[in-house]
Amino acid sequence: MTHPTTTPDAAGGGGPGAEVYLDHAASTPMYPEAIAAMTEQLGRVGNPSSLHASGRATRRVVEESRETIARALNARPGEVVFTSGGTESDNLAVKGLYWSRREADPRRSRILSTSVEHHAVLDSLQWLEERGAEVELLPVDRCGRLELGTLREAIERDPESVALVTVMWANNEVGTVQPVAEVVEIAHRHGIPVHTDAVQAVGQIPVDFAATGVDALTLTAHKLGGPIGVGALVVRREIALTPLLHGGGQERDVRSGTVDAPAIRGFATAVELAVKRRPEYAARVAALRDDLLDRVSEVVPDAVLNGDRDCSLTNRLPGNAHIRFPGCEGDSLLMLLDARGIECSTGSACSAGVPQPSHVLLAMGADEVAARSALRFSLGHTTTEADVDRLVEAIAPVVERARAAGIASGFGPASSATAKVG
Amino acid sequence: MRVLAAMSGGVDSAVAAARAAEMGHDVTGIHLALSRNPKSYRTGARGCCTIEDSNDARRAADVIGIPFYVWDMSERFHEDVVEDFMTEYAEGRTPNPCLRCNEKIKFAAVLERALALGFDAVATGHYARLETGADGLVEMHRAVDMGKDQSYVLGVLTQEQLRASLFPLGDSRKEDVRTEAERRGLSVAKKPDSHDICFISDGDTGGWLQEKLGERVPVASGEIRDHATGEVLGTHEGTYRYTIGQRKGLRIGRPAQDGRPRFVLDIEPVSGTVTVGPREELTVDHIAAFRPRWCGTVPAEPLEGTVQLRAHGDEHRATVRVSPGSARDGGDEVVVELHEPAQGIAPGQAAVIYDGTRVVGSATITAATRRRRHA
Numbered sequence: 154m155t156h157p158t159t160t161p162d163a164a165g166g167g168g169p170g171a172e173v174y175l176d177h178a179a180s181t182p183m184y185p186e187a188i189a190a191m192t193e194q195l196g197r198v199g200n201p202s203s204l205h206a207s208g209r210a211t212r213r214v215v216e217e218s219r220e221t222i223a224r225a226l227n228a229r230p231g232e233v234v235f236t237s238g239g240t241e242s243d244n245l246a247v248k249g250l251y252w253s254r255r256e257a258d259p260r261r262s263r264i265l266s267t268s269v270e271h272h273a274v275l276d277s278l279q280w281l282e283e284r285g286a287e288v289e290l291l292p293v294d295r296c297g298r299l300e301l302g303t304l305r306e307a308i309e310r311d312p313e314s315v316a317l318v319t320v321m322w323a324n325n326e327v328g329t330v331q332p333v334a335e336v337v338e339i340a341h342r343h344g345i346p347v348h349t350d351a352v353q354a355v356g357q358i359p360v361d362f363a364a365t366g367v368d369a370l371t372l373t374a375h376k377l378g379g380p381i382g383v384g385a386l387v388v389r390r391e392i393a394l395t396p397l398l399h400g401g402g403q404e405r406d407v408r409s410g411t412v413d414a415p416a417i418r419g420f421a422t423a424v425e426l427a428v429k430r431r432p433e434y435a436a437r438v439a440a441l442r443d444d445l446l447d448r449v450s451e452v453v454p455d456a457v458l459n460g461d462r463d464c465s466l467t468n469r470l471p472g473n474a475h476i477r478f479p480g481c482e483g484d485s486l487l488m489l490l491d492a493r494g495i496e497c498s499t500g501s502a503c504s505a506g507v508p509q510p511s512h513v514l515l516a517m518g519a520d521e522v523a524a525r526s527a528l529r530f531s532l533g534h535t536t537t538e539a540d541v542d543r544l545v546e547a548i549a550p551v552v553e554r555a556r557a558a559g560i561a562s563g564f565g566p567a568s569s570a571t572a573k574v575g
Numbered sequence: 576m577r578v579l580a581a582m583s584g585g586v587d588s589a590v591a592a593a594r595a596a597e598m599g600h601d602v603t604g605i606h607l608a609l610s611r612n613p614k615s616y617r618t619g620a621r622g623c624c625t626i627e628d629s630n631d632a633r634r635a636a637d638v639i640g641i642p643f644y645v646w647d648m649s650e651r652f653h654e655d656v657v658e659d660f661m662t663e664y665a666e667g668r669t670p671n672p673c674l675r676c677n678e679k680i681k682f683a684a685v686l687e688r689a690l691a692l693g694f695d696a697v698a699t700g701h702y703a704r705l706e707t708g709a710d711g712l713v714e715m716h717r718a719v720d721m722g723k724d725q726s727y728v729l730g731v732l733t734q735e736q737l738r739a740s741l742f743p744l745g746d747s748r749k750e751d752v753r754t755e756a757e758r759r760g761l762s763v764a765k766k767p768d769s770h771d772i773c774f775i776s777d778g779d780t781g782g783w784l785q786e787k788l789g790e791r792v793p794v795a796s797g798e799i800r801d802h803a804t805g806e807v808l809g810t811h812e813g814t815y816r817y818t819i820g821q822r823k824g825l826r827i828g829r830p831a832q833d834g835r836p837r838f839v840l841d842i843e844p845v846s847g848t849v850t851v852g853p854r855e856e857l858t859v860d861h862i863a864a865f866r867p868r869w870c871g872t873v874p875a876e877p878l879e880g881t882v883q884l885r886a887h888g889d890e891h892r893a894t895v896r897v898s899p900g901s902a903r904d905g906g907d908e909v910v911v912e913l914h915e916p917a918q919g920i921a922p923g924q925a926a927v928i929y930d931g932t933r934v935v936g937s938a939t940i941t942a943a944t945r946r947r948r949h950a
Contacts, residue, residue: 485692488603488644558691 173495173540177376177472177533178325178353183419184378184426184534191380191419201412202403211414218421225428226355226370228362228387234404235412238384239352239373241397243273245386245408246348246369247319249394251281254316254346256395261316263287265307267299267331268516270321271350275512278319286316296461296468297329297517305339312343320347322354322370326500326513326529327460328473330358337366346392352376352384356427357435357470368392372424374416378534379423383416430534438532439464439471445530445541446474452549455479459514459527472532477519481526481555489551490528495544498529576695578602578741581681582635582643584628586756586763587700587744589635593759594743595698596639602698604636604643607685609652610774635761646688648680655679657774664784664815667842668923671728671886672772674937678731678868686739696739701725703934704745705737712871713737716932720748727883730927730937731868781816781824788815797847799827802840802856814844820857820919827851838919857918861946862911864926864938865902871935873897873907880930882911884920884940891917895928895935902941909938916945 174182183191199211216230223230236242247264254261264278268290275290282288291303299320308315318340323330333349340347346368354360356377362370369392373384388394388407400409427434443464450456459475461468478486483499490497500511510524530544578600580592596602606629629645636643656676663670686697702718703726715737718724732740744752749768756764775783799809809827811817816824821839831837831853838857841850862884867873874897881890892914902908911926920943928935 484644484646485688488642489692491642492603554691554693558688 171494173543174535175495175497175530175532175540175544177536178328178470178529178531179498180375180381181378181533182535183375183380184423186426187379187419187423190422191415194415194418197414199414201414202401214414214418215412218417221421222385222424223387225424226360226362226372226387227364228370229390231390231405232362232387234386234388234408235417236384236386236404236408237382238375239271239350239371240273241408242371242373242384242386243271243348243350244277245394245397246371246388247274247277247317248281248397249407250317250346250348250369250392251286252395253393257393258313260314263289263311263315265289265291265304265315265318267291267293267320269293269297269324269326269329269513270319271325271352274319274321274350287314293329293516295518297324297327297513298461299331299336301332301335301339304336308339308343308345312345315340315343315345318345318347320349322349322351322360323358323470324460324513325353326511327475327517328353328470328531329460330354330466330468330470333367334365341366353470355424356431357472358466359431362387369394374420374423377423377427379420380416383413383420385420427534434534435466435471438534438536439466441536441538441541442472442474442532444538445532445544446476448541448545449474449476449548452545453478453552456552459517459519472536474530474532475527476530477523477527478552478555479523479526480559481552482558483525483527485555485558486528486551489554490544490547493543493547493551495547498531499525499527500529576600577693578696578698579685579689579694580604580641580698581685582606582632583700583769584631584635584763584766585700585769586753586761586766587702589632589639589700589761589763590752590756590759591698591700591741591743592635592641593639593755593761595741596641598743600696600698602639602641603694604632604639604641605685606632606643606645607648607652607680608645609649609680631763631766635763638760638762646685648684651684652676652680652774655684660772661784661787663923665788665844667814667844669818669921670923671925672774673728673886674731674925677728682732682736682740686736690739696741698741698743700744701729701742702744702747702749703729703742704932705740705742708871710871715870715934716745717929717934718745723749726929726934727886727888727925727927730870730925730934732870733868734871737870781813784815785813788813797849799825799849799851801831801837802850802852808837808851811847811849814842814847814849817842817849819921825851854918857920858916859918859920859943859945860913860916861944862913862920862926862940863942864909864911864940865904865906867897867907867909867936867938869936870933874935878928878930878935880928880935882913883927883929884917885924889917890929891915893928912946 199207201212201215219233220230223233264286266278278288289307291299293299320331320336322333337347348369349367350371351360352371352373355372368389370387375381394407396407398409402409403412457477459477487499510521514524578595580595580602582588582592582604592602592604633643656672659675660670660672689697702720702723704716706714708714712734717726753764771778796810796812798807799811801808817839819839822836835853837851838854839849840852840856878895882893883890894912896910898908898910922940924940925937926940927937
């Protein structure tokens with residue numbers, strides 16, 4: 154059965170709307186249910202801190218949302234602190250925990266983390282380091298996974314001096330899942346609190362706050378079908394945090410600022426759906442991802458999968474395919490795919506659009522050239538078999554062209570580039 | 576055609592990209608990141624190299640409706656342009672980094688990558704005109720707006736490079752380009768023109784060189800001598816702070832005996848000697864240059880044309896000869912006989928050769944001397 158095409162986009166012309174969106178790890182399309190819940194709330198007045206009926210109604214929405222999120226993550230409602238997103242949650246956890254722990258005992262000057270954390274954690278750590286903290290970024294293996302022995306060693310060298318441990322639940326670039334429960338077990342033996350950035354994990358793999366025992370957990374709405382600009386730090390009640398934002402003391406006196414009730418409602422709707430649908434979702438998306446990997450390596454035989462080759466859910470996020478195309482510049486590949494309506498990413502690090510080689514790949518032992526030649530395809534709830542088909546169709550000619558442009562252009566020795574043109 | 580528009584964040588390159596798109600080309604905008612650690616905001620009158628400029632370019636691309644990317648050319652730019660600039664100064668010459676950038680980056684590294692990626696041409700906001708001549712070769716001519724003409728800094732482009740270049744502004748006057756930018760809703764319409772050297776943010780070339788060159792220069796300080804008597808008139812803090820023909824900043828305590836101003840005549844970086852003397856000693860009529868780059872065919876006969884010896888400099892009537900294989904590097908030497916003498920010609924600068932408005936080619940000046948006595 155054929156339908157008349159009314160827009161040129163639908164014909165695959167590459168215009169807006171026709172894009173094959175394989176960048177869910179950067180931002181995931183919102184669930185229609187989350188859009189509906191959020192927009193409905195946008196039409197209502199009321200500051201959740203106001204005492205009148207409208208205020209109470211708004212407050213109720215916020216508190217119900219808090220309960221929904223807590224339920225989905227197996228946390229208590231009082232443990233959910235709303236923030237503006239992942240970056241703020243990471244900053245609050247890392248700085249807030251460090252300051253409060255340090256205040257309680259000035260010997261606690263060390264922070265243990267990994268070399269593959271998101272920049273929201275890494276840059277917070279660096280900022281603290283410039284102000285006297287001793288930051289130890291523990292190495293990872295070739296899959297990007299923390300080796301527990303090094304953590305144990307680092308703690309046992311002087312447990313009294315460790316303020317906190319922060320280890321991401323799953324890596325945003327290569328999708329490697331970290332042994333968070335084991336990290337908690339090791340740290341808690343010495344009474345050291347653990348923060349985890351679970352931005353990429355929630356809705357993809359099982360995340361159980363209470364069962365894992367982590368003390369603080371970062372999540373954000375727009376990676377799981379909710380709106381951009383809202384997130385949460387789930388913090389155990391007995392954990393003291395020094396606030397970053399001072400003011401009305403709205404969120405447990407830890408985070409001030411009028412909470413964004415419409416965004417929070419959209420966030421809660423998305424978390425609930427993402428967690429509820431997760432088992433079916435993960436199986437479907439992992440199958441698509443595996444199919445993508447198989448077919449890409451058929452048409453580009455020298456393509457290499459970065460990260461854990463064991464793609465089971467305990468090891469790798471279901472939607473993550475991080476592939477190195479030897480001899481190609483990741484930027485060239487991205488641009489050529491973009492021109493064909495296929496959207497992906499070269500990595501997470503980006504300042505003013507100037508690509509830097511991924512710190513994650515470098516930490517995993519890649520050299521700079523290898524680190525520059527990779528693309529991240531991240532699949533999600535809107536991904537279809539047709540999307541994978543489009544990528545598989547496009548990738549071989551794109552790789553061939555990018556290879557002709559070479560990886561040396563703009564980076565290598567000065568000689569060859571001019572010779573051909575000039 | 577598939578066109579890659581290099582967008583600095585300034586008004587010219589934005590309008591050039593818009594015109595290329597309007598001509599019906601399939602245009603993609605790119606901003607070249609030339610610094611590893613770009614400053615957040617523009618300072619002074621520079622039109623590139625900060626994150627703000629990159630954002631300006633991005634906004635212009637949005638308004639035009641073309642895709643936009645940032646290409647990291649910082650390492651190549653550092654190697655080919657910044658390092659070369661420092662070396663040239665350290666060796667007592669006066670380089671032009673804009674020519675170098677056009678030769679090595681914009682119309683080489685960028686163009687080559689663009690062609691490999693499937694583009695047909697690179698468009699820039701330079702003021703120069705391209706025409707196809709009777710012989711089928713692409714000719715480059717001076718821009719209609721002589722005040723903005725940039726054919727000098729493009730004099731290094733070869734036929735192959737010109738064939739893959741677009742200069743949509745060559746027929747326009749600057750004020751019209753600004754008006755057009757405004758009409759098109761480009762927010763960069765009123766952005767000031769960029770001047771000076773993009774990678775020296777405060778415009779203090781001497782201070783920048785002092786900081787960067789540091790110990791690299793064999794003789795950091797040295798003597799300032801009179802050309803006739805050899806008398807030491809003063810000292811200086813680095814030959815790279817001087818350029819031939821320079822009058823200001825000599826810091827010689829006492830005036831010359833005849834009371835006339837003194838100019839830098841010669842720079843000798845190995846001994847660190849800067850020689851000064853009266854203006855007439857700067858007068859030259861014979862220029863030797865090497866490493867020629869021809870826009871089209873190499874002139875076989877002596878060419879009666881004009882030469883321009885510095886950016887925004889005058890045109891000098893001259894006879895130009897190519898002497899195959901006789902340059903010091905074994906390549907072709909270009910010999911320029913000026914019909915009227917000129918002053919303050921510095922080795923390292925480019926001599927760009929014109930036949931009327933057409934650019935014939937360019938070469939790097941190695942020596943400038945006086946051969947004839949003029950009436």
